[in-house]
Amino acid sequence: MSGAGGATTARLLIRTSGGVPVDTPRVPAREAAKHELSKPMYHENDPNLLQRGIDRLWGWIGDLLSTASGVAPGGSLGLVVLVLVVIGLVAALWWRLGTPHRTVRSSDALFDDSPRSAAEHRTAAEAHAAALRWNAAVQERMRAIVRALEERALLDPRPGRTADEAAAEAGHPLPAHAKRLRAAARAFDDVTYGDRAADQQAYLDLRALDLDLETAKPLLASVVQGAVE
Template identity: 70%
Template structure:
């Protein structure tokens, strides 16, 4: 009965306000609202897990792209990776462990004050054991302490080797070059990661002895000579 069917459809629409044919856009919105309910997402991965999954997917895509571009595919990528590791290992073995370069020079002396004679004895002990770095450091400290004991340098905490050399060159101008060279060696072994040797230690020791024999040049006086 076509007429009855039409009448029934009109009665349903008029009584329940429920359309028999849902349009596309409202239907999509209704489905989105339904699927957004928590009951459908109880077993979804959390934010951290999703991030990890995306990361490993990115790694896989990267490796896949690299293997596609490398000659021989995946096998070629393995060979290239091994070659890169070999180059890195060779550079590490050749250059050694990188040393941190300090932002500034530290004080020449440590916290415990010692006399020039004590520094010389300590330097000799290091030299006899072949510890040339420590021997150079202690002999340079002996030079500066001796100049302070002679009142050619004013005792000043925090003074660096370069500062001591520049200040000592004023009353002892004939040894300005030797003082700068000794300060440079001290800085190289203390801050630059370099290694001293016996000739470097002997040169600083000779400078120490020469400074002890030299009369200081006072303001307006003739340059001092060795006694």
């Protein structure tokens, strides 16, 4: 309604318990209703804060998937196929590469500060293998391989050498075993830095390599030099 002096205040008619209408201004009535509805008795069955957050999250995810399915080839089915392909690629890369390796530091060297002979490393490796501790068995067998090559003067003893460096250097005088040496170093890195779990076969491969290297005849230095040139 409107009058000569401007718009009049809208009012709300409320009936009392006796049936007598009461003319109440709209704003106070709204505030009164709001105050009444804020009482705990009206919210006993409301979801808690956590549940409301979860509902909002699922709603957001649903909206996101709905939007993505609208632009993906084939609609919802195409989106599902795309997601499965991405998951498959990630799983394949993870299986192939393992957990990303750390940057090699001095503490990542093949040997610790208490040098032992190849025989001692072999004994430790066999003890770990007998207890089914394959990770430790692989580590000790790789140390035995490198130490044995140092004892035969096929590798110069060098503090801080890594398994990869040892395999690369040993591959020059022992080219017939270069591939297996690289595989052994990779197995050592996987269990030491890559959080991979070794198994019995991984240990047996290193053990067989160690035994083969004991009787392997290295190339003469002159022959190796000529092959490199």
